Amino acid sequence: MAVKIKNTPCQLCLSRKFSMFAGLSEQHLCSLSDSKNFISHKKGQILFYENTKPLGIFCINEGVVKVFKTASNGKEQIIRLAKKGDFLGYTSLIGEDVYSTTATIVEDAQICFVPKETFLNVLAEDMNFHTRITQALCKDLGIMESKLTDATQKSIRERLALTLLKLGDSYGVDGGEKQKIDITLTREEIAGLVGTATETVIRLLSEFKKDSLIDLQGKKIIILDKKGLARLSDFYG
C-alpha cells in the first residue's frame, strides 16, 4: 500500500535538480516543501485514472511509472514511461481537463504529490519555470508526432527494434554496443509500448535473439547489436 514515509525538503531533493523544478526560487521551494506529500508506491499501484480530475501533479523521485490509455478493445497503449525527475499529470492540470491517461507504478517508486494550487501558483509567478514547461510541451509534441508516424508507417518488427533502442537509451547500462536494458517489463507491457499483441512481441524477441541482435537474461533484455537493431528499425522489409 501507499505509505507516506518522510518529507525531505525540496531544497535538498536530488532528483529535483535534474527536473523542471531546478532553478526555482527559495520562496517557491518552501511553498512546494510545505504543501507536497511524499509517498512510496509499490509496483502495480495506480497513481491516477484516465478521465478523473487532476488535483495536483506528481514528481517522480525514484522508480518507473507507465502512462497509458486504454483502447476500446481493452488493450493498454503506453504513451510513455516516466522516471526520476519526470513530472506527471501537469498537462491535464494546465489544460483544465480530466486525465487523458492512467498512470501505474512499474518499478517501486517514491513520488511527491504537489497540490494544484501550489503548482499553478509557481507556474504563474515564475516566468522561467513557465517557459521550461512550455518548451517541454513543445518537445513532447514533436515526440508524439514521430510516434504517430512510426505507428502508422512502420511494421511491428521495426517498431519493436526502435522501442528496444529507446529503452536502451533510457534504461541501458554499459554504453557500448552491448547494453543491458535495466528495467523489468512484461512482454505484455512491451506490447503496450509498441502497440501490438503480446504474442507478436514474444515471437519477435525470440527471432531477434536467434539473429543475435539481443540476448535474454532472466526478465531483462540485453542489446547485443545496436547497429543491427537500428538498421532494422529504419527501413522496410
Place this chain on the structure above:
Amino acid sequence: MAVKIKNTPCQLCLSRKFSMFAGLSEQHLCSLSDSKNFISHKKGQILFYENTKPLGIFCINEGVVKVFKTASNGKEQIIRLAKKGDFLGYTSLIGEDVYSTTATIVEDAQICFVPKETFLNVLAEDMNFHTRITQALCKDLGIMESKLTDATQKSIRERLALTLLKLGDSYGVDGGEKQKIDITLTREEIAGLVGTATETVIRLLSEFKKDSLIDLQGKKIIILDKKGLARLSDFYG
C-alpha cells in the same frame, strides 16, 4: 507563386479574433502589424520543410494547410489539417528546434508570417497569451495521445470512419445527420490522415458508400449516417 498582396492591420483581422491572438494589447497588435507579412498561397505550395529552422510563425487567415511528416517509406503521415485562425510552426520555434513537420497548402490560403523576434517578444511580455499557448499545447498533447492509441489499436476501417467524422466536425456543412464534408482531399491525402495505403482508402470508401454510410459527390464526401460511422469507429469487428 506566393504573392504579397496587402497588409491589413492585425487589429482589423477577423480570423485573429478567433485565434490565440485574440486579447492582445494594442501595443502588441501594432508590433505584429508592423512586422508581419501577408502572403497568398496557392494549393500545393510549401510553407516550410521538415528539419529546417523556423524563422517565425504562420497565422492562417484563410484556407487549409496540411502538416505532415514524411516516413522512411516515403509516405506522408498527416499530423493535422490547419485552418483559419490556426497557428503553424510555433512548437518548433518555442522548442528551439527545427521543424518537425512539412506544411503545404491544401486549399488556396492567405497566411501571415510573423517573425520570430516579434512572436517571442509577445510571448514573453503577455502572460495571458503565454498561458493560452501553454493550454493549447496541453490539449494538443491529449489529442496526439488519442491519435496514437487509435493508430495502434484500431483497424483501418475504424480509423477511416473516425477520420470522416472528424472531418465532418471541422469542415462539415449542414449540422444534421447528413453532412457534406466541404474540403477537397485526394484519396492519397485521406490515406495520409488515416495512416494507410491509398488503395485501402478507395476500397473502404466504396464499401461505405455501398453500405449507405456516405455518398460521393464529385471530389467531396457526404456523410449520410453519422451514427453508423460512429458505431463503426468505436468497436472492433
Place this chain on the structure above:
DNA sequence: TCAAAAACATGACAACAATCATCATTCTCA
C-alpha cells in the same frame, strides 16, 4: 483543346500480424 499527368478504381496475390489454443515456466502469497 488536346495530350500528358494525376487521380480513381478494381482485381490478384502475398505477407504480416491478430486471434485462439495449448502447454511450459516462473512468480506470488496463503
Place this chain on the structure above:
DNA sequence: TGAGAATGATGATTGTTGTCATGTTTTTGA
C-alpha cells in the same frame, strides 16, 4: 513450501491490409 495465478512460449489458422498490376476517369497546362 506448494498450489494457483501470471507470464512466457509456440503452433495453427484466419483476416486484414499492403503491394503490384492494369485500366478508367478526371484534371491540368502548354
